[in-house]
Amino acid sequence: MNFLFLIVSDGVAGIFRSKISSLMTIISLMLSLALLNLYILLSQNVLMKISELKGRIAIEAFIDPGFNDTEIMALQKQIAIVAGVDSVDLIDKAEALEKFKEMFSADYSQLIDENPLPQSFQIKLNTEGSQEQVQNAIDIIKSMEGIDEVKYHHKLLTSLNYYYRRMQQIFIFVGVGLAVLGFFLLWVNLKLTLKTKARIIETMELVGAKQSLIRGPFYVQALVEGTIAGFGAVLLVTLLFWIFRAENLLIIKINFISSLMVVGGSIFFSIFTCFWAIRGRF
Amino acid sequence: MKNIKFNAVSATYSNGEGIKKADFTLNQREFLFLTGSSGAGKTTILKLILMALFPDSGDVQVGEFNSFNIKKNEIPLVRRQIGCVFQDFRLLEDRNVYENIAFVLRITGHREKYIKRKTFKMLAEVGLTHKRNQMPHQLSGGEQQRIAIARALANDPFVILADEPTGNLDAETAAGILDLFKVIHERGTAVLMATHNKNLVDRFSYRILNLENGKVVE
Numbered sequence: 001m002n003f004l005f006l007i008v009s010d011g012v013a014g015i016f017r018s019k020i021s022s023l024m025t026i027i028s029l030m031l032s033l034a035l036l037n038l039y040i041l042l043s044q045n046v047l048m049k050i051s052e053l054k055g056r057i058a059i060e061a062f063i064d065p066g067f068n069d070t071e072i073m074a075l076q077k078q079i080a081i082v083a084g085v086d087s088v089d090l091i092d093k094a095e096a097l098e099k100f101k102e103m104f105s106a107d108y109s110q111l112i113d114e115n116p117l118p119q120s121f122q123i124k125l126n127t128e129g130s131q132e133q134v135q136n137a138i139d140i141i142k143s144m145e146g147i148d149e150v151k152y153h154h155k156l157l158t159s160l161n162y163y164y165r166r167m168q169q170i171f172i173f174v175g176v177g178l179a180v181l182g183f184f185l186l187w188v189n190l191k192l193t194l195k196t197k198a199r200i201i202e203t204m205e206l207v208g209a210k211q212s213l214i215r216g217p218f219y220v221q222a223l224v225e226g227t228i229a230g231f232g233a234v235l236l237v238t239l240l241f242w243i244f245r246a247e248n249l250l251i252i253k254i255n256f257i258s259s260l261m262v263v264g265g266s267i268f269f270s271i272f273t274c275f276w277a278i279r280g281r282f
Numbered sequence: 283m284k285n286i287k288f289n290a291v292s293a294t295y296s297n298g299e300g301i302k303k304a305d306f307t308l309n310q311r312e313f314l315f316l317t318g319s320s321g322a323g324k325t326t327i328l329k330l331i332l333m334a335l336f337p338d339s340g341d342v343q344v345g346e347f348n349s350f351n352i353k354k355n356e357i358p359l360v361r362r363q364i365g366c367v368f369q370d371f372r373l374l375e376d377r378n379v380y381e382n383i384a385f386v387l388r389i390t391g392h393r394e395k396y397i398k399r400k401t402f403k404m405l406a407e408v409g410l411t412h413k414r415n416q417m418p419h420q421l422s423g424g425e426q427q428r429i430a431i432a433r434a435l436a437n438d439p440f441v442i443l444a445d446e447p448t449g450n451l452d453a454e455t456a457a458g459i460l461d462l463f464k465v466i467h468e469r470g471t472a473v474l475m476a477t478h479n480k481n482l483v484d485r486f487s488y489r490i491l492n493l494e495n496g497k498v499v500e
Contacts, residue, residue, distance in 0.1 A: 006388055017376045203372045206332060207433070208362035209389045210355070 007213065011220025018193060022221070025189045026229045029270060032182025033233035037262050038240070039178060041254065043171035048251045050164045057160070059123040059138065059152040060091075067146045072119065075146045079121060084137035089122045096120065118148070134161065183273060190222075190277035218274055226270025230263030237262075284345040284363070284440040285309050286331055286474070291340035293326055294496070301326050302496045303340070308474055310440060313467045315483045316476040318493030324476035327493075328443050331474070332364065333357045345440065362390055365434030365471075369446035371426040373418040373433075379405070380414040383433050390437055404432040408462070424455035431462055441472040448482065456482070 015022045061079070063072060072090065079088045091099070096117040123141065125134055134157060142150045194201070204214050238254055241247045247254070286308040294300030301323040308314050316324050329335035330342050333349060341350040347360045366372075373382050383404050387397040405411040408428040418426055427447060434442055444463065448456035460482065467473045477483060483490060492499045 003391065014376075197376070199372075200374050200376055203374060204385075204389075205358075206334070206361060206366055206372070207386050207389070208358045208360075208437075209385075210358045213389055 003213075007216035008220050010213075011217035012224060014217050014221045015224060018197075021189065021193050021196075022225060025186065025193075025225050025270075026232065028185045028189060029182065029226065029229035029266060030232040030236065032178065032185060033229060033262055033266050033269075034236040034240075036175065036178045036182065037233055037237050037258075039171075039175060041237070041250065041252065041258075043167070043175070044252050045250050047164065047167060047171070050160055050167065052251070054157070054160050054164070055086075055124065057125075057153050057157050059125065059141070059150060061121045061123060061141055061150045062148045063119045063121065064146045064148050065118055067119075071146060075144065076121060078144060079123060079141055082137050082140050084126050084133040085141075086124045086126045088124075091120045091122055093117055093119055183269065186270065186273040187277055190218075190273055194277060215278060218278055219271060222270040222274035223267060226267040227263065229270065230266030233266060234259045234262050283310050285343075285472075286345075286441060287343040288327075288330070288498075289340050289343070291330060291337045291342055293330060293335060293337045295326075299323065299326075300496055301330075301493070301498070304498045306491055306498055306500070308441065308472055310472055311467070311470050313463075313473045313486070313488040314475070315486075315488055315490045316474060316493065317478065317480070317483055317490055319478055322493035323496045324478075324493055325445060328445050328474075328476060331443060332366070333360050358389075362386075362437055363439050363441075365431075365437070365439040365442040367427070367430050367434050367442060367444040367447045369449040371418070371423075371430045371450075373426055373429060375418050378415050378417055379410065379421070379429050382418070382429060383436050386433055386436050400436060404436050407435070408432045422455075423451050424458065427451060427455075427459055428462070431459070431466070435466065435471070439471065441474060442466060444473065444475040446477055446479075447475065448477070448479065460485070 063075065067075065076088050076090055079085060093115045096119070097115050100117060125137060138150060138152065141147060201214055234254075241250075241254065288304045288306050291304045292300070292302050294302075299321055304323075304327065316327060318324055326335065330337060330349070331344055333342075333344070333347075333352060336349055341348055343349075344360050345363055347356060352360070374385060377385070380401055383401045384397050387400055392400070401414075402411065405414055408431060410425060410428055410432070413421060413425060413429075418429070421429065427450075431442075431447075442463070447463070448459055451459060463473055463475065464486075490500075
């Protein structure tokens with residue numbers, strides 16, 4: 001009989017021989033992965049939302065009224081190359097007046113002869129930047145010749161930066177914890193299976209079975225269980241979003257690539273645990 | 283001619299038990315009793331033959347393989363030319379009677395058609411064809427030992443190692459099992475039977491090796 005066929009058939013048969021243990025492995029792996037998948041999806045979306053909020057906060061830098069157009073353009077270029085600056089838009093006097101009208105829903109321009117509003121730059125900062133980088137960029141802009149005053153939502157930006165960093169740390173910590181927990185559950189499960197099968201394995205060795213023939217079916221079993229658990233996890237997460245109609249709330253949505261990564265991760269996770277659990281046995 | 287040869291073999295465990303300077307040969311078609319009290323070293327000799335244990339000094343020759351220079355991947359090949367019968371039967375509890383016998387044929391790479399024919403033949407020889415779909419735990423002790431013998435014989439080994447094969451059986455069943463070993467021997471397979479049952483040994487006029495404090499006395 002073909003050696004590979006023997007390993008594959010024995011591995012698949014092994015799942016049916018130890019139905020309860022296999023079911024436990026599949027369920028524990030599926031739940032761990034679904035939880036991890038859900039967690040990554042939600043944490044990425046939360047971080048994305050904070051980033052988006054950070055992106056909406058613009059810095060206003062008011063230009064010295066004595067600066068001419070050439071000097072203003074040079075200043076704009078100078079600001080654009082400051083580290084942490086994403087974009088610089090010039091708000092001229094007319095635009096400033098328009099904004100003023102929008103903000104106060106009134107037109108005071110008829111009361112005075114000249115538009116008193118200064119020209120300014122609306123500067124958007126890189127959303128990935130740390131608080132230190134943001135502060136640094138602001139300080140540089142403030143110190144530039146031709147900049148009269150810099151205004152920004154200091155407290156809000158500081159808070160958003162703080163929460164972004166903290167969330168990032170918590171998400172990584174909990175995510176790694178969940179992954180380790182899943183790995184541990186699988187490892188314990190497989191160790192228990194090996195313990196109960198220790199006598200069978202020993203007998204197989206005594207009647208002349210090669211190590212590859214004894215190990216092989218365990219890997220096949222892990223491959224099948226990992227694949228089922230991976231697809232199960234994707235299905236479970238998709239189902240959860242469908243049931244709670246939460247798909248529209250997500251910025252980063254469940255997609256084919258992320259699903260494929262869950263299934264692939266599940267197979268890798270399963271085979272790696274199998275390798276880890278049986279390496280001491282043989 | 284395939285045989286098993288112990289050349290001044292010593293193998294001791296950390297507790298001091300084991301065998302000392304054992305010298306003997308089990309020839310082809312021979313029936314040999316290995317006697318001695320518990321802890322005398324009977325199982326140690328069987329483990330040395332199966333290369334599950336290696337000598338501290340001396341060497342064990344099993345067919346064309348020698349413990350002195352055998353490679354790790356050759357150990358299964360040694361075991362495939364030996365049939366093993368244990369006191370506690372050691373059937374693969376997760377598969378049925380048919381699969382237990384078929385397993386040893388599959389690991390040697392036989393075709394499924396041959397495996398089926400040979401498994402049925404072995405089942406017929408031990409008179410348990412009708413129990414082929416049962417699981418080991420559904421069989422009596424005597425039936426389990428018959429299946430273990432059928433499994434041991436499936437690959438046509440040149441020797442059968444039996445470690446207290448009747449130890450867990452009642453007198454009547456044990457007699458039946460011994461008759462089976464006699465038939466196996468008469469057909470040309472060597473048998474090495476480890477036992478501490480003197481009555482059993484006295485029923486036959488085969489060669490006896492007695493183990494006393496790890497030393498082999500003929």
